[in-house]
Amino acid sequence: TAEPSSFRSGADSFSVAILHPSALPILFQEELLNKEATEGEAVTLHCKLSKSAPVEWRKGNMVLKPSEKYKIEQEGPFAELTIRDLDLADA
Numbered sequence: 001t002a003e004p005s006s007f008r009s010g011a012d013s014f015s016v017a018i019l020h021p022s023a024l025p026i027l028f029q030e031e032l033l034n035k036e037a038t039e040g041e042a043v044t045l046h047c048k049l050s051k052s053a054p055v056e057w058r059k060g061n062m063v064l065k066p067s068e069k070y071k072i073e074q075e076g077p078f079a080e081l082t083i084r085d086l087d088l089a090d091a
Helices: none
Strands: 006-009 014-018 028-030 035-038 043-049 055-059 070-075 078-083
16 A cells, blocks of 8 residues: 655635625734645644634635635634645545
8 A cells, every 4th residue: 555645734824814804904913834744634723813814725825715625714814724634635
């Protein structure tokens, strides 16, 4: 059997955007970091805003929605994206 692939995912592949620009000035206090993970596993990306505001997660131009693949959570200024069952397309 082949070994699972290891790859990087995070700020290079995924982005997070503040949905209501009128709510500015809102700043990212903790930005996305690249993470290393193994194919088939899950990885969680985090960010923190200077104050609470709705955000949307994107992969390229595609807006991500909660699904079996993506778990999206936000509590106050903290936002998280968990990507399940990683594959090379997630890198």
